[in-house]
Amino acid sequence: MWFAALLVYLFLYLPLTVVVIYSFNDSRLNAEWVGFTWRWYEVLFQDEEMIQAAVNSILIALGASLIATMLGTMAGIAMHRYKLKALPFLVITPVAMPEILLGVSLLLFFIQVLHLTLGLLSVLIAHITFCVGFVAIVIRARLAGMDESIFEAARDLGATPWQTFRLVTLPLIMPAVIAGALMSFTLSIDDFVITFFTAGVGVSTLPLQIYSMIKIAVTPEVNAVSTLLMLLTLGMILLAARFDKTVLRGETR
């Protein structure tokens, strides 16, 4: 069993290690080790399309995480406080479905109903749709572990619902709110499938850019951007986990 488990861990880490190592390889091919170089990182930082894609990704991720955190926090509180049937279903189903279904249905909706030109806005809306559920789950888990009597005490002392929220609930769930925001940011910046269907031709994001490079011409520049993106998301997730441990259980997508 020890041995089998060890092999599985190897299986998990070997491929990513290979990607990182080849990002420093002084050869156009991902085959033989030739020598160490920073060349691919230099190429990367001069690649204007890639930089534009990175800027788009960050803008979308900032917007999506901000709005999804607000909506998700509301949803999480509502799901905890009230016996709602429809809301948990609406919020969690998009997370559990194959992503392609959300992608194509939004594509249809944006073009056929809203007559929207696909671009930053359509991607932003699409990302919010699947991030809300993740935030709501983290918030609800946090609230579930809390003593109800704190909120009752606030009410008994004459606090309005808004005061109770601002002075009691919000400070208590703050770690989960921050964790949810960081998680949404990560999910958004990493998303490929849903972005693929909702971005149209004009706008690119990092994953879309990586995809087209993989499909057209693989150079170690892909390895370099992958390595940097890996570091970024790794940092975000570890940071999120510091605020709220349920993130690690939730972060399975």
Add this chain to the structure above:
Amino acid sequence: MNKEKLTRWLVSGPPFLFMVVFFVLPALIMVVASFRFPGEHGGLAPMFENSSWQFTLETYQFFFSDFIYTEIFLKSFLIAGLTTVICIAMAYPVALLITRVPKRFRDVMILLVVLPFASNFLIRVYAWMIILGPQSAFSVAINSVVTAFGFEPVPLLFSPFAVIVGMVYVHLPFMVLPLYTNLEKHDPILLDAAQDLGANAWRRFWKVTWPLSLPGVYAGSALVFIPVLGMFAVPDILGGTGDILIGNLIKEQFLGTRDWPFGSTLSIMLTLAVLAIAALAMRFSRKSLSYA
């Protein structure tokens, strides 16, 4: 309206409204689109034309008339099934091991399973492009064995094999986490009892641990099977021209040939399949819970 009710609406209203508009409505539009005619230049034809409503069952008839679509659905189920079984086989030793190490190591070991998945999904797939590529050390080693036995060298990349490896790699933690959550709750005393009664390690596993872990196995299976069923990127990147699954078919209808009604029909078929699998998984795990 009293204050309590107002608060309730203020808190649940905005997320509710957002999800209705951007999740329920698009889903309904897709159902409607599946009964419509394709437009002349792709997309959808007008719904109301020549003073009559334009609806049709054509796309559904088309789906069942050509066996190729049923075949692609069956193939997708087969790939998803294989991926699930391999994931169970690989996740089990890891999950079991984590429950048997001292408590303070457990979080780290779980973290080590989840961590690779902090990297972008495409990067994880791309990594296998390198490893299975024709010039990679792995491919060369495999093929030197193959040719030593007198066979033609086999290309590893752009094959069904590569697709399954990629699918397993991308979905493995979905299996490890629920399995571990389940195994963690088992009372070790049950295994002691089985041992005292003379059961060897093999029997202890199959008669005690395995049946008790079934809810975890079913939960993990649903979490692996469902996303694999709709995946288009893995076959797109690692598969050959023949390795087309439901996801690729849907993508092609929406972005390639732009036959949106048929694309919607395929999406609805996929949704139905997913719902069936989810219902099945829930039924099974409830049944096995009542055993345990």
